[in-house]
Amino acid sequence: MISRQLPILVSGVLFGAGLTLGGMTDPARVRGFLDLFGDWDPTLAFVMGGAVIVMAIAWWLQPKLARPLFADAFALPSRRDLTPKLIGGSALFGIGWGVAGLCPGPGVAALVIEPVSAAIFVTAMLAGMFLVRLTESDT
Amino acid sequence: MSLPGFPDATPLAGLGGGVLIGVAAALMLLGAGRIAGVSGIAARATGMSDSSLPRISAWLFLLGLPAGALIVTAVMGQFEPSFASPVVLVIAGLLVGAGTRLGSGCTSGHGVCGMSRLSPRSLVATATFMASGIATVAIMNAFGWEVLS
Numbered sequence: 001m002i003s004r005q006l007p008i009l010v011s012g013v014l015f016g017a018g019l020t021l022g023g024m025t026d027p028a029r030v031r032g033f034l035d036l037f038g039d040w041d042p043t044l045a046f047v048m049g050g051a052v053i054v055m056a057i058a059w060w061l062q063p064k065l066a067r068p069l070f071a072d073a074f075a076l077p078s079r080r081d082l083t084p085k086l087i088g089g090s091a092l093f094g095i096g097w098g099v100a101g102l103c104p105g106p107g108v109a110a111l112v113i114e115p116v117s118a119a120i121f122v123t124a125m126l127a128g129m130f131l132v133r134l135t136e137s138d139t
Numbered sequence: 140m141s142l143p144g145f146p147d148a149t150p151l152a153g154l155g156g157g158v159l160i161g162v163a164a165a166l167m168l169l170g171a172g173r174i175a176g177v178s179g180i181a182a183r184a185t186g187m188s189d190s191s192l193p194r195i196s197a198w199l200f201l202l203g204l205p206a207g208a209l210i211v212t213a214v215m216g217q218f219e220p221s222f223a224s225p226v227v228l229v230i231a232g233l234l235v236g237a238g239t240r241l242g243s244g245c246t247s248g249h250g251v252c253g254m255s256r257l258s259p260r261s262l263v264a265t266a267t268f269m270a271s272g273i274a275t276v277a278i279m280n281a282f283g284w285e286v287l288s
Contacts, residue, residue, distance in 0.1 A: 028220060
């Protein structure tokens with residue numbers, strides 16, 4: 001039990017540390033990165049680049065493992081279809097990301113940096129998720 | 140170290156942060172066999188996703204995020220970034236929450252885990268939210284709408 005949960009906790013801690021070190025919990029830096037046509041701050045390109053390079057190595061290793069190191073089986077997404085929902089949802093997410101300079105991970109990590117603001121953002125984010133859940137359970 | 144032409148950029152801290160995020164996501168993939176996608180994990184923790192991820196795992200990952208942030212601020216010193224006003228945070232949060240569920244992911248799941256796997260869905264999702272984020276900031280700046288004090 002503990003041997004299975006500990007790597008997940010460690011992953012969360014490393015993830016939160018990386019977000020903070022990289023500047024993603026600073027809305028001004030995030031909006032500076034998105035300000036491509038203005039006073040552009042390229043820092044987040046280094047964050048994205050560093051993360052993607054390490055993960056590309058992990059994806060190269062993954063098929064060589066019969067099973068994950070601390071779990072019974074891989075549970076990975078397999079869809080490849082491009083849908084209006086995927087594109088429309090991503091467009092909405094980008095607007096929200098641009099408006100306040102926060103995405104889900106940094107929003108949660110920032111609960112210890114700027115607790116009130118982060119809590120407002122995370123609560124609204126969960127409400128947005130709930131609204132989608134409501135519409136999807138209707139159909 | 141700074142980048143010529145970009146006095147405010149912190150490329151080394153960015154790269155270090157990115158590598159940490161990559162190691163975290165790699166541990167999730169190779170250790171737990173799963174994608175480190177924060178929006179999906181947040182939905183799972185709060186009972187809004189039917190993912191097979193145990194809810195205790197979802198909560199542990201989410202609790203790790205602020206714990207990691209605390210460690211970095213303890214080592215590097217506190218910094219006080221400015222955040223948008225409550226009304227703006229609510230609007231942005233609703234868009235981020237709804238958008239990530241409809242779009243099946245955010246910057247972590249699509250941007251880091253999916254792009255590095257060359258998943259067609261993630262490549263399209265990431266290009267889309269980057270484009271709409273860039274357009275949003277450009278339009279807000281054109282109207283002179285400052286949201287960060």
